[in-house]
Amino acid sequence: MKIIPYILYLYLLAFFYSILSEIITIYGVTIDLTVLMIALIVFYKSEEAALWFSSAAAIIAATQRPSSMPWEIISLAGVAVIANQLKLRMNLESLVSRLIILGGFLLIHNIAITASISLDNFAFVFIRYIIPGTAYTLLVGWLIFFFSDNRSLLKSANEPS
Amino acid sequence: MAWFPTVSHKNRRLFKFSLIAILFLLVAFPGSTVGPFLGNLSATIFYSPFFKFRNYIESLQNVAVENSRLRNQLAQMSLQLNSLVEARRENQRLRKFIGFDAPPSFRLAPVKIVSVMQHFYPLSAIINKGKYDGIKANQTIVSPFGLVGKIKEVMPHTATVQLLTDPGNAISVRVADSRQIGIVKFSLENGMILDNLPADANVAKGDLIISSGLGGIYPSGLPVARVDSVYANQGEIFKLVKLRPAVNFFEIDELYVLVNEL
Incomplete structure (x- = not known):
């Protein structure tokens, strides 16, 4: 397992939380880059890489609110393990x-984190923020999957048979 | 030994899960310092280059605009200051006359926001000063526009501010004109509201809401919000009063810690 790309991914997460998130937020709704990156690592790399990455990503995601760190660790490691089982x-x-x-x-991740902060007006938060946030992230995920699939198709087409 | 690789693989997985479980328990244990320590480590290693970059860009953008705004503000403030100094002297004379204690006096210590934690709305912020700069838990944080929050956790070089927009933060307030006492809370559904205000309370749109000083954390008289709308349903004991925060929590930048000088 090469470690340097994953360290760069962690820096990308820190960049997202400190600068990028504010820029791409639309009406209070932003993407959940942490879950997206863990899913990408599970789908395209290995469970082991995703597990280590999810623990480190949980610490980075919860840096500004250490009280939500346990929830981040459990929910993101859970995402890595379940995604790998589904992949198999x-x-x-x-x-x-x-x-x-x-x-x-x-x-699952957004519900867990929202529950760790406050359950007040959960239905409102779910409809106003969690569902649009999921849709926004899925759109970005769709673009990444789409380009990644097309790139591998191009690669295999260019390889000499 | 055909079974060996399988057992070894299982053991490796078990080892990985055990490490994650140990990490979870260390972080989740009540009163544990592992979570804040890891947060501080992550802030130093991963966030600090971006904080510095962001601060640099923002300072470049803001200098000219800020300069012009501050010049205007300075002119207005110096006019107001003269009348306030007079009022303070009068207040001190009158307090002495009726035997009241002197009010606490505070010094403003400037701090800079290095990051804001949002979960659909700003909840907390990290400031660039911590324990080694004399920051303590529960100190009040203000901006030039009003009350921002309080210090929640203190780390060696940074501290976490719990903003008024955190649903877990409630503050005792007064309606500045009618002196009626209530509680300001924040929820994503209603925004900032004034709770526990009796149905017959005298409050109207535009009224200033200030901290009451009750509760012992926030000093009295700090602007918190203005009344945006008032809903009074017949038969209800309390009014629903929606507020417009004095501070725009999406644009907080330079803040001040209130340091008690007594």
Whole structure:
């Protein structure tokens, strides 16, 4: 397992939380980059890499609110493990199946973090922020999956048979 | 030994899960310092380059605008200051006359926001000063526009500010004109509201809401919000009063810690 790319991914997360998040937020709704990155690592790399990465990503995501760190660790490690089990048992070549799984994880992670902060007006938060945030992240995820799939297709087409 | 690789693989997985479980327990244990320590480590290693970059860009952008705004503000403030100094002298004379204690006096210590934690709305912020700069838990944080929050956690070189927009933060306040006491709370559904205000309370749109000083954390008289709308339903004991915060929590930048000089 090469470690340097993952350290760069962690810096990307810190960049997202400190600068990028504010820029790409639309009406208070932003993407959940942490879950998206963990899902990408599980789908395209290994469970081991995703597990270590999820623990480090949880610490980075909870830097500004250490009280939510345990929830981040458990929910993100859970995402890594369950995503890997689904990858082993299901055919994830289809873009739609990957997006459905990603959507499920986004909902689980956001619900866990919202619950760790406050359960007041949960239904409102769920409809106003969590669902649009999930949709926004899925759109970004769809773009990444789409370009990544097309790149591998191009690569295999260019390889000499 | 065909079984060996399988057992070894299982053991490796068990080892990984055990490490994550240990990390979880260390962080989740009540009163544990591991969470804040890891947060501080992560802030130093991963966040600090971006904080510095962001501060640099923002300072470049803001200098000219800020300079012009501050010149205007200075002119207005110096006019107000003269009348306030007079009023303070009069207040001191009258307090002495009726035997009241002197009010606490505070010094403003400037701090800079290095990061804001948002979960759909700003909840907390990290400032660039900590324990080694004399910052203590529960100190009040203000901006030039009003009350911002209080110090929640103190680390060696940084501190976490719990903003008024954190749903877990409630503050005792007064309506400045009618002196009626209530509690300001924040929820994502209603925004900032004034709670526990009796249905017959005298409050109207535009009224200034200030901290009451009750509760012992926030000093009295700090602007918190203005009344945005008032809803009084028949048969209800309390009014629902929606507020417009004095501070724009999406744009907080330079803040001040109130340091008690007594």
